Amino acid sequence: MGDRLLAGVCWLAAGIVAGGFAWLLGDIVMNGLGQINLMYLLMPVADAGRAGGIGPVIVSTSLILVVCLSVSLPLGLATAIVLSEADDERWFGRLVRRSLDVLAGVPSIVFGLFGYAVFGLALGLGFSILSGGLTLACMVLPILIRSIEQGLRAVPIDIRHAAAALGMQRWRTLVAVLLPAAAPGVLVGVVLGIGRAAAETAALLFTSGYVARMPDSLLDSGRSLSVHIFDLALNVAGGEPRAYAAALVLIVALAVVNLTAISLSERLLSSRINPA
Amino acid sequence: MKSTVTPIRSVVAESAPPALAIQTKDLAVHYGALCAVRGVSLQVPQQQITAIIGPSGCGKTSVLSSLNRLTDLIPGARVSGQILIDGADVLWPAYDPVALRRRVGKVFQKPNPFPLSIARNLDLPLRDQGVRNADERAGRIEAVLRRVGLWDEVAQRLDMPAQQLSGGQQQRLCIARALVLEPDILLMDEPCSALDPIASGVVEGLIEELRGDYTVVVVTHNLQQARRIADHLAVFWTSGDAGCLVEQGPAGAIFDSPKQAITAAYLDGRCC
Numbered sequence: 001m002g003d004r005l006l007a008g009v010c011w012l013a014a015g016i017v018a019g020g021f022a023w024l025l026g027d028i029v030m031n032g033l034g035q036i037n038l039m040y041l042l043m044p045v046a047d048a049g050r051a052g053g054i055g056p057v058i059v060s061t062s063l064i065l066v067v068c069l070s071v072s073l074p075l076g077l078a079t080a081i082v083l084s085e086a087d088d089e090r091w092f093g094r095l096v097r098r099s100l101d102v103l104a105g106v107p108s109i110v111f112g113l114f115g116y117a118v119f120g121l122a123l124g125l126g127f128s129i130l131s132g133g134l135t136l137a138c139m140v141l142p143i144l145i146r147s148i149e150q151g152l153r154a155v156p157i158d159i160r161h162a163a164a165a166l167g168m169q170r171w172r173t174l175v176a177v178l179l180p181a182a183a184p185g186v187l188v189g190v191v192l193g194i195g196r197a198a199a200e201t202a203a204l205l206f207t208s209g210y211v212a213r214m215p216d217s218l219l220d221s222g223r224s225l226s227v228h229i230f231d232l233a234l235n236v237a238g239g240e241p242r243a244y245a246a247a248l249v250l251i252v253a254l255a256v257v258n259l260t261a262i263s264l265s266e267r268l269l270s271s272r273i274n275p276a
Numbered sequence: 277m278k279s280t281v282t283p284i285r286s287v288v289a290e291s292a293p294p295a296l297a298i299q300t301k302d303l304a305v306h307y308g309a310l311c312a313v314r315g316v317s318l319q320v321p322q323q324q325i326t327a328i329i330g331p332s333g334c335g336k337t338s339v340l341s342s343l344n345r346l347t348d349l350i351p352g353a354r355v356s357g358q359i360l361i362d363g364a365d366v367l368w369p370a371y372d373p374v375a376l377r378r379r380v381g382k383v384f385q386k387p388n389p390f391p392l393s394i395a396r397n398l399d400l401p402l403r404d405q406g407v408r409n410a411d412e413r414a415g416r417i418e419a420v421l422r423r424v425g426l427w428d429e430v431a432q433r434l435d436m437p438a439q440q441l442s443g444g445q446q447q448r449l450c451i452a453r454a455l456v457l458e459p460d461i462l463l464m465d466e467p468c469s470a471l472d473p474i475a476s477g478v479v480e481g482l483i484e485e486l487r488g489d490y491t492v493v494v495v496t497h498n499l500q501q502a503r504r505i506a507d508h509l510a511v512f513w514t515s516g517d518a519g520c521l522v523e524q525g526p527a528g529a530i531f532d533s534p535k536q537a538i539t540a541a542y543l544d545g546r547c548c
Contacts, residue, residue, distance in 0.1 A: 166401040
């Protein structure tokens with residue numbers, strides 16, 4: 001009896017979670033799908049977003065993500081390597097790890113203000129795609145570093161010993177053996193990072209701004225999809241239908257990134273698992 | 277069981293002593309405050325198979341790991357005494373562990389191929405050693421795969437992930453990977469214990485074939501295996517709180533007439 005009650009409660013909870021997600025997704029699909037066509041994806045924004053398309057917004061979003069990843073990926077990879085190779089007991093590793101935990105818990109609006117103060121004002125980048133991308137890079141670094149580090153640490157110690165027993169140099173072991181073995185972990189980190197960055201609104205309001213024109217360079221302000229949705233939903237009277245359409249585009253884009261990464265990492269993993 | 281055996285230096289050789297590939301003097305391995313093994317003066321004759329036997333926890337693996345300084349990788353591990361290879365003490369701080377490990381290869385208990393293709397497992401160490409000519413690398417890879425009897429089984433699928441091979445094949449690949457660098461000495465830590473009996477037999481046969489070309493030091497729990505393959509035997513035991521070497525010498529002599537009571541009891545299966 002007790003078992004069945006517990007099972008019932010668990011199923012109910014799972015049902016509520018799944019149902020909530022289905023409702024949200026259904027709502028967005030039903031309200032958004034009808035407005036999406038090729039023109040919508042390519043045309044410039046018109047009438048504050050009530051008309052036209054989201055072409056420049058997609059370009060700005062992609063540029064912000066490119067800036068974010070091209071800064072955070074090398075930095076994150078290097079830091080993760082240091083953390084995974086360093087002795088656990090060292091104060092340096094502990095300091096970096098503790099800092100990352102704190103960073104991961106900082107609200108995004110604080111990152112926004114930090115980005116505005118440092119990249120926008122102090123470095124003189126103003127409201128620009130560069131400011132926004134760099135701010136997002138700071139934000140996703142903790143996620144990226146932790147998942148890459150975990151990927152590297154998950155490589156069995158036997159493999160490191162095998163490499164050492166062959167007299168292989170440490171950097172060579174890292175590049176040729178450990179990083180390929182940790183590739184699924186790196187991929188997971190990148191996907192989580194893209195997800196967090198693409199969904200971010202608060203940090204971008206202060207940094208990349210919300211100019212909806214097609215950006216000429218990385219120093220132009222550019223509106224990201226999330227900011228576009230926020231603006232349409234809150235500031236533009238009659239903007240809701242178009243907010244739904246933009247939300248659907250964002251969700252589909254994230255789903256595509258996720259599914260690609262999952263299938264890629266499954267392919268990487270399955271090639272290593274002993275079928276016997 | 278706490279025995280009262282005292283470590284001995286070595287059994288007096290009855291005939292002319294063979295040339296030694298490795299000689300340790302008063303070797304001890306500590307992990308932090310814990311002493312795993314001490315007072316080991318091991319003699320490993322050249323181009324023979326030396327088996328190290330003894331109960332669990334008597335420091336066999338620690339001694340084996342110290343011989344090519346893989347103990348350097350274990351946090352808190354400390355090795356003292358001397359390990360002489362070609363007259364040089366490899367524990368000397370200036371001795372290059374990379375060069376040492378290319379001369380003294382190791383095969384582990386659990387097969388541990390890199391999560392890469394079969395060919396890449398062998399290609400990588402060769403590249404790292406500076407063999408730039410691709411044809412030369414391919415030739416050496418084929419030769420070493422033939423040597424371990426794996427060539428006919430994998431020649432058509434060298435690009436297959438190594439971890440899709442069976443356990444026995446993986447272990448032979450690991451032996452090939454150690455041999456591809458053409459070491460003088462091969463250390464093996466219970467190389468058959470993770471394998472099924474048939475694969476174990478294949479690997480054991482392979483070890484016997486290495487006799488004469490390589491100096492092999494093999495740690496084994498399997499007394500029958502030691503009897504079958506060993507030319508030289510070293511028996512370890514636990515004395516007090518740490519492991520020690522109780523007896524060493526030609527395998528036949530020790531199996532027939534062990535000089536230490538503890539060895540006799542162990543070989544008879546009367547203790548542990």
